[in-house]
Amino acid sequence: MLIRNRRLRTSEAVRSLVRETAITPNDFIVPLFVVEGKNVKEEISSMPNYFRYSLDLLEKEVKELWSLGLKSVLLFVKVPDDLKDNKGTEALNKDGLMQRAVKTVKNAVPEMVVMTDVALDPYSSYGHDGIVENGRILNDPTKEVLAKMSLSHVQAGAEFVAPSDMMDGRIKTIRELLEKEGFDTAGIMSYSAKYASAFYGPFRDALDSAPGFGDKKTYQMDPANRDEAIKETLLDIEEGADIVMIKPGLCYLDIVRDIRNTVNVPVAVYQVSGEYAMIKAASEKGWLDHDAVVLEQLTAIKRAGAQMIASYFAKDAVKLL
Numbered sequence: 001m002l003i004r005n006r007r008l009r010t011s012e013a014v015r016s017l018v019r020e021t022a023i024t025p026n027d028f029i030v031p032l033f034v035v036e037g038k039n040v041k042e043e044i045s046s047m048p049n050y051f052r053y054s055l056d057l058l059e060k061e062v063k064e065l066w067s068l069g070l071k072s073v074l075l076f077v078k079v080p081d082d083l084k085d086n087k088g089t090e091a092l093n094k095d096g097l098m099q100r101a102v103k104t105v106k107n108a109v110p111e112m113v114v115m116t117d118v119a120l121d122p123y124s125s126y127g128h129d130g131i132v133e134n135g136r137i138l139n140d141p142t143k144e145v146l147a148k149m150s151l152s153h154v155q156a157g158a159e160f161v162a163p164s165d166m167m168d169g170r171i172k173t174i175r176e177l178l179e180k181e182g183f184d185t186a187g188i189m190s191y192s193a194k195y196a197s198a199f200y201g202p203f204r205d206a207l208d209s210a211p212g213f214g215d216k217k218t219y220q221m222d223p224a225n226r227d228e229a230i231k232e233t234l235l236d237i238e239e240g241a242d243i244v245m246i247k248p249g250l251c252y253l254d255i256v257r258d259i260r261n262t263v264n265v266p267v268a269v270y271q272v273s274g275e276y277a278m279i280k281a282a283s284e285k286g287w288l289d290h291d292a293v294v295l296e297q298l299t300a301i302k303r304a305g306a307q308m309i310a311s312y313f314a315k316d317a318v319k320l321l
C-alpha cells in the first residue's frame, strides 16, 4: 500500500497539524433572554442550565461572556402578557425592555457587539411574527413595523438587527429606513433561510411566544426545500443584508454548504433551542457524552460552512477549547 490515510492520524499532535476546522471564541454569537425585574435568573424548564436574566444580572452575564472571549450577543426579550397586542406596539417603546437591554449591555461592555432579534412574536397577542387579520398573517403592514422596530433598536445602540420573521421584502424596508434616518453603519443579519421547524419549541417556552393558533408555515420555509433557500438568501443580500443566516443547524447543513458556495457575504448558523435540549436531555440520562457531542456538532456546523454560530452552547464550548 503506497497511500495509508492512518499516517495522518497517529497522534493528537499529527491530527491537530492536519485538522481542517477549528472552533474559536470568535465564532460565537450568544443568545440571551431578558426579563423584567431585579435579581432574576430563571432557568428555562426545557433548556436546562439556560436562563432568563433581569437587566442587573444581564450586566454581570455579559461581563463574564466578554472575559471568556465571547464578543457578540443576540438579545431576546420576554414581554409581559398585558403589553402584547396584534401590532407589537410595545416593540416600538423607546423605553421598552429590549431598548433598555441594549443600553445595559453597551454600558457594561462597550465593545460587545449587540444584535437584536426583530420579529413580532414576543410582542404579539397571537404569538405570530406578523400582524394578524382574519386568521392570516399580513406581510406588508408587518414589514413597516419591523423597520420601525429595527430603527428603535439601533437608536438604543444595537450594531446589528436580526429580523427573524420571514416576511417578504422586509430587509429592503428595514435597510431603507435605517439609511434614511442616518444609521448607515447599522448592520442587518437576516434570518434568510429560516425553516418552519419543530426544533423551536424550547425557545417558545423561554419567551412564552408559541403561536396561539395555527403554525408558521405560511412564512417560514418548508423543510423539504433546498433551492428556495438560495432564492431567499440571494434576495436578502440584494435587499441589503450584511450577514445571512440559516436556521436550524444540524438538520440543514446541506443548505449551509449550498449557501456558503453561492454567496460572498458572511454566513451564520443558528443552532436552535431544540438542538440544545436534545443534547441536554440525552446527556442527563447518561446516553451521550455532553462535551464531546457539543464540540462535534459545533465543528460540523463550521465545517459545513458557517462563519459564525449562534449557540446556547457558546459558553460551554469556549470553556472546553
Ligand code: PBG
Pocket: 117, 119, 121, 129, 164, 165, 199, 200, 201, 202, 203, 204, 216, 271, 272, 273, 274
Ligand atoms: C422569533 C424567533 C424564534 C427563534 C428565534 N427567533 C422562534 C420562532 O420563529 O418561532 C427560535 C430560536 C430557537 O429555537 O432557539 N421569530
